[in-house]
Amino acid sequence: xxxxxxxxxxxxxxxxxxxxxxxxxxxxxxxxxxxxxxxxxxxxxxxxxxxxxxxxxxxxxxxxxxxxxxxxxxxxxxxxxxxxxxxxxxxxxxxxxxxxxxxxxxxxxxxxxxxxxxxxxxxxxxxxxxxxxxxxxxxxxxxxxxxxxxxxxxxxxxxxxxxxxxxxxxxxxxxxxxxxxxxxxxxxxxxxxx
Amino acid sequence: xxxxxxxxxxxxxxxxxxxxxxxxxxxxxxxxxxxxxxxxxxxxxxxxxxxxxxxxxxxxxxxxxxxxxxxxxxxxxxxxxxxxxxxxxxxxxxxxxxxxxxxxxxxxxxxxxxxxxxxxxxxxxxxxxxxxxxxxxxxxxxxxxxxxxxxxxxxxxxxxxxxxxxxxxxxxxxxxxxxxxxxxxxxxxxxxxx
Amino acid sequence: xxxxxxxxxxxxxxxxxxxxxxxxxxxxxxxxxxxxxxxxxxxxxxxxxxxxxxxxxxxxxxxxxxxxxxxxxxxxxxxxxxxxxxxxxxxxxxxxxxxxxxxxxxxxxxxxxxxxxxxxxxxxxxxxxxxxxxxxxxxxxxxxxxxxxxxxxxxxxxxxxxxxxxxxxxxxxxxxxxxxxxxxxxxxxxxxxx
Amino acid sequence: xxxxxxxxxxxxxxxxxxxxxxxxxxxxxxxxxxxxxxxxxxxxxxxxxxxxxxxxxxxxxxxxxxxxxxxxxxxxxxxxxxxxxxxxxxxxxxxxxxxxxxxxxxxxxxxxxxxxxxxxxxxxxxxxxxxxxxxxxxxxxxxxxxxxxxxxxxxxxxxxxxxxxxxxxxxxxxxxxxxxxxxxxxxxxxxxxx
DNA sequence: CATGAATGAGAATTCATTCAT
DNA sequence: AATGAATGAATTCTCATTCAT
Numbered sequence: 001x002x003x004x005x006x007x008x009x010x011x012x013x014x015x016x017x018x019x020x021x022x023x024x025x026x027x028x029x030x031x032x033x034x035x036x037x038x039x040x041x042x043x044x045x046x047x048x049x050x051x052x053x054x055x056x057x058x059x060x061x062x063x064x065x066x067x068x069x070x071x072x073x074x075x076x077x078x079x080x081x082x083x084x085x086x087x088x089x090x091x092x093x094x095x096x097x098x099x100x101x102x103x104x105x106x107x108x109x110x111x112x113x114x115x116x117x118x119x120x121x122x123x124x125x126x127x128x129x130x131x132x133x134x135x136x137x138x139x140x141x142x143x144x145x146x147x148x149x150x151x152x153x154x155x156x157x158x159x160x161x162x163x164x165x166x167x168x169x170x171x172x173x174x175x176x177x178x179x180x181x182x183x184x185x186x187x188x189x190x191x192x193x194x
Numbered sequence: 195x196x197x198x199x200x201x202x203x204x205x206x207x208x209x210x211x212x213x214x215x216x217x218x219x220x221x222x223x224x225x226x227x228x229x230x231x232x233x234x235x236x237x238x239x240x241x242x243x244x245x246x247x248x249x250x251x252x253x254x255x256x257x258x259x260x261x262x263x264x265x266x267x268x269x270x271x272x273x274x275x276x277x278x279x280x281x282x283x284x285x286x287x288x289x290x291x292x293x294x295x296x297x298x299x300x301x302x303x304x305x306x307x308x309x310x311x312x313x314x315x316x317x318x319x320x321x322x323x324x325x326x327x328x329x330x331x332x333x334x335x336x337x338x339x340x341x342x343x344x345x346x347x348x349x350x351x352x353x354x355x356x357x358x359x360x361x362x363x364x365x366x367x368x369x370x371x372x373x374x375x376x377x378x379x380x381x382x383x384x385x386x387x388x
Numbered sequence: 389x390x391x392x393x394x395x396x397x398x399x400x401x402x403x404x405x406x407x408x409x410x411x412x413x414x415x416x417x418x419x420x421x422x423x424x425x426x427x428x429x430x431x432x433x434x435x436x437x438x439x440x441x442x443x444x445x446x447x448x449x450x451x452x453x454x455x456x457x458x459x460x461x462x463x464x465x466x467x468x469x470x471x472x473x474x475x476x477x478x479x480x481x482x483x484x485x486x487x488x489x490x491x492x493x494x495x496x497x498x499x500x501x502x503x504x505x506x507x508x509x510x511x512x513x514x515x516x517x518x519x520x521x522x523x524x525x526x527x528x529x530x531x532x533x534x535x536x537x538x539x540x541x542x543x544x545x546x547x548x549x550x551x552x553x554x555x556x557x558x559x560x561x562x563x564x565x566x567x568x569x570x571x572x573x574x575x576x577x578x579x580x581x582x
Numbered sequence: 583x584x585x586x587x588x589x590x591x592x593x594x595x596x597x598x599x600x601x602x603x604x605x606x607x608x609x610x611x612x613x614x615x616x617x618x619x620x621x622x623x624x625x626x627x628x629x630x631x632x633x634x635x636x637x638x639x640x641x642x643x644x645x646x647x648x649x650x651x652x653x654x655x656x657x658x659x660x661x662x663x664x665x666x667x668x669x670x671x672x673x674x675x676x677x678x679x680x681x682x683x684x685x686x687x688x689x690x691x692x693x694x695x696x697x698x699x700x701x702x703x704x705x706x707x708x709x710x711x712x713x714x715x716x717x718x719x720x721x722x723x724x725x726x727x728x729x730x731x732x733x734x735x736x737x738x739x740x741x742x743x744x745x746x747x748x749x750x751x752x753x754x755x756x757x758x759x760x761x762x763x764x765x766x767x768x769x770x771x772x773x774x775x776x
Numbered sequence: 777c778a779t780g781a782a783t784g785a786g787a788a789t790t791c792a793t794t795c796a797t
Numbered sequence: 798a799a800t801g802a803a804t805g806a807a808t809t810c811t812c813a814t815t816c817a818t
Contacts (some may be wrong), residue, residue, distance in 0.1 A: 016300035018212050021789065036806050037789065102296040105355060106210040116356055143367035144322055147345055150352055154344030161299060173337035181375040216813060227780045231814070404688035406600050410809065422783050425810065490684040493743060504744055529656040531755035535733055538740050542732030549687060550698055550728075561725035569763040605794060616800045720797070783815080793802080 003037045005053070008046050013096035017047065019104045044108045046098075048151055051111045053105065054094040055118040061086060062118075062125035075183045076128045081175045084152070090158045093148045098155055122149055130182050138184070148178055195233045197223045199247070207290035210299045238302045245298065245305050245374060248288040249312040250333045256319035268323045269291045269377045278346070282365055292316065309376060316343055325378050331376055332378070342372055389427045391417045391470055393441070396434050397488045401484035405435065405491045435485075439492065439499045442482040443536045449474060450506075450513035461479040462517045463571045469563040472540070476559055487545055518570050526572070536566055583621045585611045587635070595678035599629065599685045623647055626690045633686065633693050637700040643668060646706035651656040657712045657765045663757045666734070670753055673738045681739060704731055712764050718768070730760055 007029035011020040022043060026036050040046040041047075065072055074080045091098055105112040126145035155174060159166045166174075201223035205214040216237060220230050234240040259266050259277075269272045285292055299306040320339035349368060353360045360368075395417035399408040403506040410431060414424050422459050453471075462468045479486055493500040514528035514536055543562060547554045554562075589611035593602040605627060608618050622628040647654050647665075656662045674678055686696040708727035737756060741748045748756075 016297070018297070019300060021786090033806095034791085035788085035802080038802070038804095042788075046269035051781095099296060101213070102293060102351070103210070106213065112355075119352060120356060120803050137200045139367045139370050142365070143364055144371060146352055147349055147368060147371050150346040150348030151341055155341055157296070158313060158340055158344055161306075162314060169334070170337055173333040174341060176333050177338060177341050177375040183369040184378065185373045227781095227814080228779045228816085232777070302790080366800070373799090406685070407688065418600060420783050421785095421810085422812085423781080426781070426783095426810095427644065430810075431815090473644050487684060490681060490739070491598070491600070494601065500743075507740060508744060510620040511760070527758050528751070531752055532759060534740055535737055535756060535759050538736030539733040540731055542736035543729055545684070546728055546732050549694075551701060557722070558725055561721040562729060563724060564721050565763040568766045569759040572762045614800045616795085616801095617792080618805070625792070707808080717796090780818095781815105783813105785811105785813095787811085788809090789808105791801080791815085792804105793806105794802105794805095795800105796802095797800085 002033065004036060004046070005050060008050060009094075009096050012047075012100060017100040017107075021030055024069060027078060044111070046115075047100075048110050050094075050097055050106065051114050054090075055114045056098050057094070058118050059121055061090065062122045065125045066128055072129070074126075075133050077175065077178075077179050081172070082177050083174045084171055084178065087152050088156065088166060091153070095156070095160070098153065099160075101153075118151060119146075133183060133185075144182055148182070150179065198230060198233060199244060202244060203288075205289050206294060213303075223243075226297050227302040238305070241298060242292055242302065242308070245308045248284075248291050249308050251284055251288070251317055252312050255284065257315045259319045260322055264343065266323070268320075269327050269373075271369065271373050274373050275366070278365055278369045278372065281346050281351065282360060285347070289350075290356075292347065293354075295347075313343060327377060327379075338376055342376070345372065355365070391419065392424060392427060392428040392434070392440060395444075397482075397484050398440060400435075400488060405495075417502070432499070435488075435492060435496050436496060436502070438482075438485055439502045442478075442485050443502045445478055445482070446506050447509055449478065450510045453513045462514075463521050465563065465567050465569075468567050469560070472559055472563045472566065475540050475552060476544065479541070482543070483548070486541060489541075507534075507537060521571060521573075528548055532570055536570070539566065585613065586621060586628070587617060587632060590632060591676075591678050595680060598610070599682040599689075626693070629686060630639075630690065630692050630696070632679055635697045636672075636679050637643055637696045639672055639676070640700050641703055643672065644704045647707045648710055654711070656708075657715050657761075659757065659761050662761050663754070666757045670738065670748060673754050676708065677738075677742075681742075684738060701728075701731060715765060715767075724765055730764070733760065 004025060007025045008020070010028050011024045014020075016026065019157075020043075022033065022036055025046070026033055030034075035047075040049065064070060072079055072083065074083060095102075101115060105115055123142060123145035126148055127141035131141040131143050152174070155170075156166050159170065164170075198219060198343045201221075204212070204222050206216040206329075207367070208214075209218065216227065216230055220227055223230075230240075234243070259268075266273055266277065268277060291298075295309060299309055317336060317339035320342055321335035324338050325335040346368070350360050354365065358364075392413060395413045396408070398416050399412045402408075403412065408431075408457075408523070410421065410424055413434070414421055417424075423432075451576070452458060453462075460467055460471065462471060489503060493503055511530060511533035514533035518532050519529040543558075544554050547558065552558075586607060589607045589609075590602070592610050593606040596602075597606065602644065604615065604618055607628070608615055611618075618628075622631070633702075646652060647656075653659055656665060667724035683697060687697055705724060708730055709723035712726050713723040734756070737752075738748055741752065746752075
């Protein structure tokens with residue numbers, strides 16, 4: 001079962017969700033057709049399972065931001081950088097899935113709901129952090145949260161797409177961009193050469 | 195032929211690229227299977243034509259930014275706002291296609307090349323504008339350009355996805371976010387209520 | 389389409405409904421898989437069409453019995469014999485279908501409804517004729533009607549099954565049996581040697 | 583093994599022979615796939631076993647009619663009624679199987695042979711009783727025997743199918759019908775209310 | 777130019793049966 | 798004896814594409 005999930009990730013990575021046949025998955029997992037349907041009732045069921053996994057990781061991230069006792073201060077460039085790095089690592093881990101989001105939400109309502117909840121929770125978590133900062137909010141925190149998610153998600157996709165996968169330098173720059181966008185008052189503290 | 199292209203947009207809008215059957219397109223266009231293959235050698239050919247159209251519009255935008263005689267100053271909030279509005283209008287017009295990008299690039303190399311060129315041209319145009327501004331660039335202009343494209347593209351998608359389509363207020367906020375991100379020095383001039 | 393219906397009859401005749409593959413039908417019809425699904429949405433749809441055909445023939449028989457102006461007098465051995473012959477001819481024509489009834493009603497509600505209506509209409513038509521006869525009805529006409537249908541249907545099946553297909557002599561005997569069962573008072577008029 | 587046979591009857595009752603999966607049977611029997619194949623070499627083997635059981639019951643009935651010392655006089659309405667009741671009880675007990683006859687004989691030659699032998703034995707037993715009666719036989723006893731079997735078997739099926747399961751009143755009427763058909767001379771002795 | 781019936785390759789899914797434990 | 802995970806042959810159905818009219 002784990003083998004099938006991993007194989008699915010590999011297959012989706014190589015050929016995209018639609019390009020992936022059940023046959024491809026079981027070939028990679030070195031098992032048979034029948035076995036696949038022993039564990040998953042169909043292709044969507046498999047991708048639903050993968051989505052639950054990925055979404056729960058992202059949700060864990062959001063929760064870590066907001067839960068009591070958390071001391072994450074996004075307005076600190078250093079802490080924001082770490083958070084960005086965390087997101088980036090997650091994206092890389094589930095890249096095939098994140099890349100297929102657009103597809104998936106159109107195919108299966110269950111998956112769409114999962115992802116919608118995840119996005120909204122993440123957005124709200126960021127919004128809360130942004131609104132927390134001293135001084136009057138100058139942009140709608142909900143918009144800011146969504147913008148950050150949009151930026152981070154798509155930036156990874158596009159950089160891969162144009163053949164320049166995200167590296168540490170890119171993450172430094174992206175962090176600075178996000179930092180400036182969210183906390184314009186806190187110009188000091190940025191790493192000089194970002 | 196125009197009818198077929200429009201029909202394809204409608205169909206892709208409703209059912210996504212993969213969900214769209216040649217049947218659907220010819221039904222909407224009120225024509226026949228045979229006619230479809232008279233104008234397009236296959237389904238990919240059709241989507242290639244649509245992509246050429248959309249990409250050329252975007253490229254027109256990029257070119258307008260960079261070509262000699264252009265006076266567009268993104269560092270002005272008002273001008274940036276207009277530019278954002280322009281992009282948003284374009285996105286809305288070609289929403290079905292933009293939404294399907296992720297799919298499309300995986301399907302057809304021709305489409306992928308088109309889009310890759312378009313993205314890079316757009317990124318470079320923005321980068322040039324960012325680099326132009328007086329004072330030392332603090333973030334890599336290429337990263338900034340890509341980040342802006344990523345943000346704008348995905349923001350539209352996500353807002354639609356969560357059921358809150360982008361409106362003027364959202365664009366105001368997004369403009370402010372982009373403005374701060376790209377031109378941290380130019381804090382004055384922002385619209386107060388964004 | 390006619391070709392497919394006929395082919396289906398042939399195939400069901402040879403292998404039974406469950407034993408019949410779509411492939412078998414199209415092979416006999418000398419056409420292709422795709423063509424089959426052009427005319428029928430699936431196997432059940434095909435059998436539904438066949439059932440409509442057969443059921444309408446039987447219903448035509450029932451209606452001929454009851455409609456105004458009909459002078460069919462089942463209590464006359466000769467007329468009963470003709471009616472039995474008519475039923476027998478119909479059974480032979482749609483034998484594969486009649487043989488598969490038991491199967492079919494378990495598979496598709498549409499088919500089951502068709503057949504149920506047909507059976508009830510036929511039973512009621514017979515019951516009406518039986519009740520019409522002078523003298524007090526000694527058996528429940530509805531039971532008598534159903535018994536006649538049961539006898540005629542199954543008799544054909546069983547005789548084929550044991551390798552002695554129904555012939556004229558058998559039909560003579562069956563007619564006498566039915567005649568005696570329904571009209572015990574009318575003993576005269578029977579053909580002597582039945 | 584008994585558990586498996588009973589489970590199979592239950593399953594066939596609910597879903598018909600073709601609708602019954604080995605899975606269903608073992609689920610009902612609360613055992614496993616492996617165990618099933620320990621006792622039966624395949625699905626047909628199971629149904630063969632069930633058929634042997636049912637057929638031997640029917641054969642017992644036939645034999646009781648013909649064996650030396652038997653005093654069963656079908657020409658007595660009362661005795662015929664008892665015999666009909668016996669058949670009806672048997673039918674009800676093995677209803678799932680009797681209902682599936684048509685299917686079964688098409689599937690497995692062994693089953694078909696069983697059933698064929700049973701039907702012929704039964705027919706001959708009835709024929710013998712019919713021929714035994716004083717006076718010249720007016721219908722072919724073999725035809726009469728088969729007709730009676732056909733009537734009784736299908737009558738039960740059809741009544742269940744139209745939602746009016748056979749009850750005592752129906753059996754009274756059926757008895758009268760059969761009685762008149764077989765023994766037209768013996769009009770007296772019928773129960774008045776049939 | 778336009779049509780739409782016909783095609784068949786390709787994909788998903790089911791389920792009887794096996795076999796290592 | 799009993800188990801149940803694993804298998805893969807067999808089947809249904811979809812849909813892009815062709816081609817005769």
